[in-house]
Structures are given as structure tokens and as C-alpha cells.
Amino acid sequence: xxxxxxxxxxxxxxxxxxxxxxxxxxxxxxxxxxxxxxxxxxxxxxxxxxxxxxxxxxxxxxxxxxxxxxxxxxxxxxxxxxxxxxxxxxxxxxxxxxxxxxxxxxxxxxxxxxxxxxxxxxxxxxxxxxxxxxxxxxxxxxxxxxxxxxxxxxxxxxxxxxxxxxxxxxxxxxxxxxxxxxxxxxxxxxxxxxxxxxxxxxxxxxxxxxxxxxxxxxxxxxxxxxxxxxxxxxxxxxxxxxxxxxxxxxxxxxxxxxxxxxxxxxxxxxxxxxxxxxxxxxxxxxxxxxxxxxxxxxxxxxxxxxxxxxxxxxxxxxxxxxxxxxxxxxxxxxxxxxxxxxxxxxxxxxxxxxxxxxxxx
Amino acid sequence: xxxxxxxxxxxxxxxxxxxxxxxxxxxxxxxxxxxxxxxxxxxxxxxxxxxxxxxxxxxxxxxxxxxxxxxxxxxxxxxxxxxxxxxxxxxxxxxxxxxxxxxxxxxxxxxxxxxxxxxxxxxxxxxxxxxxxxxxxxxxxxxxxxxxxxxxxxxxxxxxxxxxxxxxxxxxxxxxxxxxxxxxxxxxxxxxxxxxxxxxxxxxxxxxxxxxxxxxxxxxxxxxxxxxxxxxxxxxxxxxxxxxxxxxxxxxxxxxxxxxxxxxxxxxxxxxxxxxxxxxxxxxxxxxxxxxxxxxxxxxxxxxxxxxxxxxxxxxxxxxxxxxx
Numbered sequence: 001x002x003x004x005x006x007x008x009x010x011x012x013x014x015x016x017x018x019x020x021x022x023x024x025x026x027x028x029x030x031x032x033x034x035x036x037x038x039x040x041x042x043x044x045x046x047x048x049x050x051x052x053x054x055x056x057x058x059x060x061x062x063x064x065x066x067x068x069x070x071x072x073x074x075x076x077x078x079x080x081x082x083x084x085x086x087x088x089x090x091x092x093x094x095x096x097x098x099x100x101x102x103x104x105x106x107x108x109x110x111x112x113x114x115x116x117x118x119x120x121x122x123x124x125x126x127x128x129x130x131x132x133x134x135x136x137x138x139x140x141x142x143x144x145x146x147x148x149x150x151x152x153x154x155x156x157x158x159x160x161x162x163x164x165x166x167x168x169x170x171x172x173x174x175x176x177x178x179x180x181x182x183x184x185x186x187x188x189x190x191x192x193x194x195x196x197x198x199x200x201x202x203x204x205x206x207x208x209x210x211x212x213x214x215x216x217x218x219x220x221x222x223x224x225x226x227x228x229x230x231x232x233x234x235x236x237x238x239x240x241x242x243x244x245x246x247x248x249x250x251x252x253x254x255x256x257x258x259x260x261x262x263x264x265x266x267x268x269x270x271x272x273x274x275x276x277x278x279x280x281x282x283x284x285x286x287x288x289x290x291x292x293x294x295x296x297x298x299x300x301x302x303x304x305x306x307x308x309x310x311x312x313x314x315x316x317x318x319x320x321x322x323x324x325x326x327x328x329x330x331x332x333x334x335x336x337x338x339x340x341x342x343x344x345x346x347x348x349x350x351x352x353x354x355x356x357x358x359x360x361x
Numbered sequence: 362x363x364x365x366x367x368x369x370x371x372x373x374x375x376x377x378x379x380x381x382x383x384x385x386x387x388x389x390x391x392x393x394x395x396x397x398x399x400x401x402x403x404x405x406x407x408x409x410x411x412x413x414x415x416x417x418x419x420x421x422x423x424x425x426x427x428x429x430x431x432x433x434x435x436x437x438x439x440x441x442x443x444x445x446x447x448x449x450x451x452x453x454x455x456x457x458x459x460x461x462x463x464x465x466x467x468x469x470x471x472x473x474x475x476x477x478x479x480x481x482x483x484x485x486x487x488x489x490x491x492x493x494x495x496x497x498x499x500x501x502x503x504x505x506x507x508x509x510x511x512x513x514x515x516x517x518x519x520x521x522x523x524x525x526x527x528x529x530x531x532x533x534x535x536x537x538x539x540x541x542x543x544x545x546x547x548x549x550x551x552x553x554x555x556x557x558x559x560x561x562x563x564x565x566x567x568x569x570x571x572x573x574x575x576x577x578x579x580x581x582x583x584x585x586x587x588x589x590x591x592x593x594x595x596x597x598x599x600x601x602x603x604x605x606x607x608x609x610x611x612x613x614x615x616x617x618x619x620x621x622x623x624x625x626x627x628x629x630x631x632x633x634x635x636x637x638x639x640x641x642x643x644x645x646x647x648x649x650x651x652x653x654x655x656x657x658x659x660x661x662x663x664x665x666x667x668x669x670x671x672x673x674x675x676x677x678x679x680x681x682x683x684x685x686x
Contacts (some may be wrong), residue, residue: 003482029489073577083404088434140423141458143436144430151386151412152435170450174423181418263637336464337502339471339526342602 008211023293044073071259074285078232087166088158139175172215185243193258214251226254227285370512374519389441415426445480446489460503483536499601506600510575517552534572563593609641626654648686657674
């Protein structure tokens with residue numbers, strides 16, 4: 001329905017809540033009760049608290065490189081909330097909102113960014129692939145996940161996240177092409193945050209929208225206001241239903257903005273003006289949804305300050321626990337290369353172990 | 362017992378693996394209707410259906426990358442890269458994901474997948490059809506690299522690779538796909554990955570080879586044995602992880618070592634094997650170890666190919682130098 005109503009060639013973008021949190025298209029308002037709406041808000045807000053506190057820890061020299069999700073909370077939380085419990089997600093590396101929505105613990109997430117692979121050993125029921133650094137490569141994995149689900153008859157679908165920069169990669173093309181040829185139960189979500197580190201979206205593609213690339217693959221594509229959590233939810237739910245009903249893959253372009261740096265190693269003031277950032281601050285996904293919820297009577301300033309204070313404490317507690325978790329055991333780096341250590345790895349392990357024991361390290 | 366060539370043995374290994382386990386699926390370029398450009402997958406689509414044996418899109422990164430997703434989600438993909446020289450678009454997926462998924466997730470996700478590819482020269486082919494690139498995989502932690510040299514080994518090693526819990530690069534010496542036939546048991550069997558095979562024992566010299574070079578080396582040895590030398594031939598079978606023990610024990614007995622390979626010489630597999638010998642049997646050596654390898658040029662087109670790979674005559678002459686040192 002929504003995919004039919006919006007033409008990506010005409011630069012049409014679906015929005016349900018405008019930047020002031022006003023309901024501009026009530027007819028598309030998803031059927032979500034107050035509890036579900038508040039859940040969406042709390043996850044977005046929690047994501048921002050985590051980002052803000054982590055950036056503080058990083059500046060204090062207590063954290064390694066970190067890729068904040070600031071400004072993209074609605075694109076991630078709205079889309080991932082539309083998935084079923086057993087559906088698969090192949091994220092990129094900036095999907096904190098998705099991880100939280102899929103039930104990943106903050107302890108795991110922090111542990112990973114703290115430099116320990118154990119952070120990516122999520123519990124079995126969390127069907128999210130690990131952080132994927134090679135840009136767009138994870139999209140290919142999503143097609144395979146979807147193929148296997150259909151082959152096994154499980155009715156599970158697979159969602160891949162990628163950024164606007166990632167659409168320039170060959171893997172973007174191959175994944176969409178394979179998924180469309182095979183009619184796979186996939187949803188591809190482009191978070192068009194306008195930047196690949198410092199390179200603007202206009203230098204990645206001449207196409208007016210990224211969503212219109214879908215047409216070349218013979219699949220539906222749509223541009224969504226990525227800062228509108230309700231629009232993201234409504235569109236993704238339709239895409240998920242289509243995929244689950246055997247109608248094949250879709251491409252969703254979430255039009256958003258990366259409010260923070262690419263990572264803590266990046267300085268965005270080199271390549272963009274404060275005035276541009278300020279203009280996007282007015283479209284903030286969290287502020288607009290809070291205004292909506294307060295107007296609807298589902299949220300209040302008291303709830304807000306209580307929530308922020310409680311979650312900030314929680315983030316601090318978890319971070320301090322991870323901070324004290326110490327290093328990685330020597331055997332950990334040897335034990336997961338293969339199912340069993342090879343004779344060569346065993347010999348190298350014994351040699352390192354003897355050295356570190358002798359040195360008392 | 363059937364008499365099969367190496368290609369037919371590869372086909373039988375996939376056929377029997379698919380019969381045993383419905384999680385095994387096969388795909389790649391032209392593998393379905395046509396049965397592959399070499400016919401390695403002939404009849405599989407007909408027998409197991411289009412879902413279990415299908416023609417992929419013409420995109421190696423998709424073949425490997427989608428296979429990774431399938432493996433994570435419970436299947437055992439056996440994918441074909443049409444020629445090893447075409448694997449580069451898929452190399453990123455092999456090295457950055459297939460090899461690392463277990464480690465990156467500390468065992469939460471694994472990639473039990475086989476990536477088959479015909480490799481090596483000697484078939485008068487076009488550019489990019491004749492390379493021997495085993496070290497590009499063997500240097501990557503998380504991958505196993507297997508190369509059979511006979512029909513019997515091809516079946517047993519491929520069935521083992523399909524059952525292996527880690528990603529296996531299975532390189533098939535296409536020069537000997539149809540070169541000779543051998544008795545191959547009808548029943549399913551596996552040959553352990555990571556174990557070399559002593560093809561014939563001897564006392565004067567240890568020679569290690571694999572793939573198509575095993576046969577060339579055998580011919581060279583027959584020559585030299587007529588001159589009275591006794592030579593031990595080891596078929597490495599698994600390039601990674603290397604079976605160091607078998608090689609070291611052999612050299613401790615013979616005191617001389619040669620490695621024969623089709624890959625280019627510099628930074629090639631021979632360098633690693635000679636280091637293995639130096640580390641494990643140095644004081645037993647009666648002659649400097651030697652590598653007999655292809656030259657460090659671009660693999661020539663067919664009219665110049667005879668200059669590239671060592672032939673039987675060159676192998677005989679270089680082995681004799683070591684024996685007489």
C-alpha cells in the first residue's frame with residue numbers, strides 16, 4: 001500500500017509525524033497501543049543516553065574508538081521494531097538502536113566496543129549478525145540467511161542495514177540483484193545519513209533518490225523520513241509482511257542525518273558547517289516523538305527526567321562493570337580460529353603461554 | 362567399486378553428501394542446468410531439485426557472501442567458483458567474513474561451508490584460468506585449504522570438507538580432472554583433513570607435492586629409481602593446516618628434502634615447507650633443501666605455458682642435483 005502510494009522517482013517521501021510532532025498523515029498511523037509507542041520512545045531515548053555517555057567516557061580516555069548513532073535513532077528503532085522475534089538482522093556497525101530493540105544487552109555492546117570479541121557472542125535467541133566493518137558486505141549475508149529460512153520453511157525474513165556510502169559498493173548491487181532474482185524474503189534498509197565519513201551523499205550517486213535504485217532490480221523502493229519513527233515502523237512493517245508472504249524483497253531509504261562524528265576519531269567540523277547541523281537538530285527524531293507522546297498523554301516531563309536519570313545510572317553501572325572486566329584470556333584468541341586448535345596453533349599457544357607466565361604478565 | 366576419474370569422484374562426493382544430509386546445497390555459475398563448465402555438478406539439479414542445486418547470479422562475492430549467510434542459518438553450502446582466477450571478487454567475503462565469523466562472535470556463529478574451485482595450468486586456457494593461488498588462502502587464519510591428487514582422495518577429502526565445521530577451500534587440479542581413473546568405493550567415506558599421505562616410501566630423499574604435481578613427480582621418481590635412488594614421496598593433501606609431523610619424520614629418515622609446486626616460487630608454499638624442515642630436521646640434513654616451482658612471471662597464455670610450470674625433465678634434473686649434493 002505505502003510502497004504503491006509513493007514513487008521514488010518523484011522524490012516523494014513518506015512522513016507521518018512532522019518535525020514538530022504533529023500527525024500529518026493520521027491515515028497511515030500504525031496500529032500501536034500506548035505501551036508499544038512508549039517502548040519505541042524509550043528505546044530511542046536509551047540509545048541516545050548510551051551514545052552521550054559513551055562519548056564522555058571516550059573523551060576521558062576510558063573508551064576506545066566508538067561510532068555513535070546520534071540522530072539515527074528513529075531510522076533504526078522504528079524499522080527493527082517491525083520485525084518478528086525470529087527474524088534475522090545483518091547490521092553494519094552503527095546500529096545501536098537495532099541491537100537494543102533486538103534485546104542485546106548493553107554489557108555485550110560495551111564489551112565489544114571496549115575491545116573484546118566476547119561482546120559479539122550474543123545469546124542464541126538474538127538473531128543479529130555481528131558488527132560488520134567491510135562496508136555493505138553484510139548485505140550478501142542477509143540474502144543467504146533469507147534463502148536458508150525459505151529453504152527450511154521457517155517463514156523468517158532477513159533485514160540488512162547499510163548506509164548511503166555503502167550503496168556504491170558492488171556488494172550492494174549483488175545482494176539486491178540476487179535477492180530479487182530469487183524472490184528472497186529480504187528487506188534492505190539504507191540509512192541515508194548524508195555522509196560516508198566526510199564524503200557527501202551527492203558524491204556517491206547521481207540518482208535523485210537511493211530508493212529509485214530498486215526499480216532497476218524490479219523490486220519496490222520507497223523514501224521514508226528517517227527521523228520519523230512512526231513512518232519507519234509503518235513502512236518496514238509493510239516490507240516485512242510482503243517478504244513473509246513470499247512477495248520478495250524491498251528497498252527502504254531512510255532519509256536522515258548523522259548528527260555526530262563518523263567515529264570518535266573523526267572531526268566533522270572539517271567538512272560541514274554548524275548551521276547545517278543546527279537545521280537538522282530542528283528535525284530531531286526524539287524531540288518530535290516526545291512532543292507527540294506528551295500531546296497524546298502517553299509521556300510527561302516528569303517521566304522524562306525520571307527515565308533519563310534512571311537509565312544514565314544504569315549505563316554508568318554497566319560501563320564500570322565492563323571497565324573492570326579486565327583483558328582477554330590468551331586462550332580466547334586461539335580457541336575460536338577453528339573448532340579445534342590446529343597443531344600449529346597449539347604450539348604457538350604453548351609458546352606464548354610460557355613466555356607470559358615467565359614474564360609474570 | 363566403480364572406476365572413476367577425479368571429476369567423477371568430485372561429483373559422487375557431492376551427490377552422496379546431498380543424499381546423506383538435506384542441509385547440503387550446491388550453487389555457483391552454470392552448476393544447475395549445465396552441470397558446471399567441467400560437469401562437476403552434472404545431474405545434481407535433476408536429482409535434488411532446483412532449490413538444492415541452482416545457477417547463481419554471475420557474481421562471486423554473492424556466491425560466497427550468500428553462502429556465508431546460509432551456513433550461519435543452518436545449511437551446508439558447497440559453492441563453485443568457476444575458475445580459481447575468478448575468485449577475487451569473492452575474496453573479500455572469504456577473508457573478511459567466512460574465515461573470521463567464528464572468532465568474531467567467539468563461536469556464536471560459524472561458517473561450515475565448502476568453496477570449490479578448479480585451479481592450475483596445463484589445459485591451454487585463457488587468461489586468469491591457470492593460476493595456483495593456494496597460499497592466498499593458506500595465509501589466512503580461519504580457512505582450511507585442501508587439494509586432492511587422485512580420484513580416491515578427491516571423494517574422501519571433499520566429503521570430509523563438507524562435514525567440516527569450518528570453511529574449507531577445496532582446490533581441484535583441473536589438469537588431471539580426466540587424466541586417469543582409479544577404483545573408488547561406492548560407499549561414502551572421508552579422509553581426514555590435515556593429514557599428509559606417504560605415497561611411496563624411500564630412504565635417500567623426501568619429496569613433497571600436491572595436486573597435479575604429484576603425478577609429474579611420480580614420473581620423475583620412476584626415472585631416478587632406475588638410476589638406483591630410493592625416494593619417499595609425500596602428497597600433502599591439506600595445504601593448511603600443514604601436517605608438519607609427517608614431513609619432519611620423513612626428512613629425519615632421508616636427510617634430503619625437495620618440494621615441487623605449481624604455484625610461483627617467491628613467497629610460495631615451498632618457502633613455508635622448507636622452513637618447516639629447517640625448524641624440525643636441520644641437523645639431519647645432508648643437502649640444502651630445494652624448491653622446484655613455477656617462475657615468478659605472469660602465467661603465460663598457452664603458447665608460452667610450457668616455460669612456466671616445471672615439467673618432468675626439470676623435476677628429474679633438480680631432484681638429481683639434491684641426491685648427488
